[in-house]
Amino acid sequence: MRAKVIAGNWKMNKDFRQTEELIDGLKKSVSFDLQGVSVILCPPFTSLELAARLVKGTPFAIGGQNMYFKDEGAFTGEIAPAMLKSVGCRYVILGHSERRQFFGETDEFINKKVKKALASGLIPIVCVGETLQQREQNITEQIVTAQVRGVLSDVSAQNAEKLILAYEPVWAIGTGRTATPQQAEDVHALIRKLLTELYGGTTAERVIIQYGGSVKADNAADLLWQPNVDGALVGGACLKADSFSAIIRAAVARK
Numbered sequence: 010m011r012a013k014v015i016a017g018n019w020k021m022n023k024d025f026r027q028t029e030e031l032i033d034g035l036k037k038s039v040s041f042d043l044q045g046v047s048v049i050l051c052p053p054f055t056s057l058e059l060a061a062r063l064v065k066g067t068p069f070a071i072g073g074q075n076m077y078f079k080d081e082g083a084f085t086g087e088i089a090p091a092m093l094k095s096v097g098c099r100y101v102i103l104g105h106s107e108r109r110q111f112f113g114e115t116d117e118f119i120n121k122k123v124k125k126a127l128a129s130g131l132i133p134i135v136c137v138g139e140t141l142q143q144r145e146q147n148i149t150e151q152i153v154t155a156q157v158r159g160v161l162s163d164v165s166a167q168n169a170e171k172l173i174l175a176y177e178p179v180w181a182i183g184t185g186r187t188a189t190p191q192q193a194e195d196v197h198a199l200i201r202k203l204l205t206e207l208y209g210g211t212t213a214e215r216v217i218i219q220y221g222g223s224v225k226a227d228n229a230a231d232l233l234w235q236p237n238v239d240g241a242l243v244g245g246a247c248l249k250a251d252s253f254s255a256i257i258r259a260a261v262a263r264k
């Protein structure tokens with residue numbers, strides 16, 4: 010069985026002091042046995058080094074929210090994979106819908122980052138998901154299929170099984186409007202089927218597929234225990250220790 014992976018995407022929230030407060034709170038509230046559930050915290054760049062220091066000796070891992078696909082150079086404002094690794098990151102979120110929507114990222118561009126992250130020894134959490142308009146036009150399947158194919162272009166089976174995919178329907182992000190467990194499961198099953206076509210069944214069965222979009226303490230368990238949902242990428246609810254720890258607990262304790 011695939012392990013569950015819960016990641017908190019802090020987005021552009023929490024300064025240095027607030028990072029310390031939140032991680033202190035998490036250390037206190039997540040005092041239960043995680044039973045193999047992985048927990049990843051993705052604070053802003055300015056808090057990564059502090060966060061990595063604060064989680065030493067805990068089961069939490071640290072991830073960045075973005076990176077560029079070059080090693081170094083004249084790319085003002087960008088962060089290289091080795092920089093993320095040097096401050097203790099093991100993961101990096103790539104292709105989040107907010108990057109696509111507000112910063113013009115395309116599947117082709119995200120694919121370059123995915124390949125670079127993998128080559129650099131970072132585990133990418135690669136996001137896909139349709140907009141409300143696309144769902145209403147009944148083209149969710151085509152959109153998600155094209156995104157998965159695009160972001161995984163030229164990624165080998167060996168590398169594909171290392172990465173994490175996150176299905177985040179754009180209409181569910183920050184809206185309080187969660188996909189129903191069945192809606193999530195349907196798209197996750199579709200992604201798994203596509204991975205089987207691309208890489209074969211063994212690899213497809215190993216890939217972690219997270220759901221993201223208004224995951225909260227009270228809906229987490231129903232989403233997390235769908236057969237093809239292997240975890241959650243949490244936004245708003247990861248900013249408070251009690252709600253994030255309740256989501257982690259939902260992944261640990263089967264109803």
Ligand code: 13P
Binds near residue numbers: 182221222224243246
């Ligand atoms: P919310 O949980 O706030 O809807 O955000 C989801 C998300 O975008 C995580 O990456």
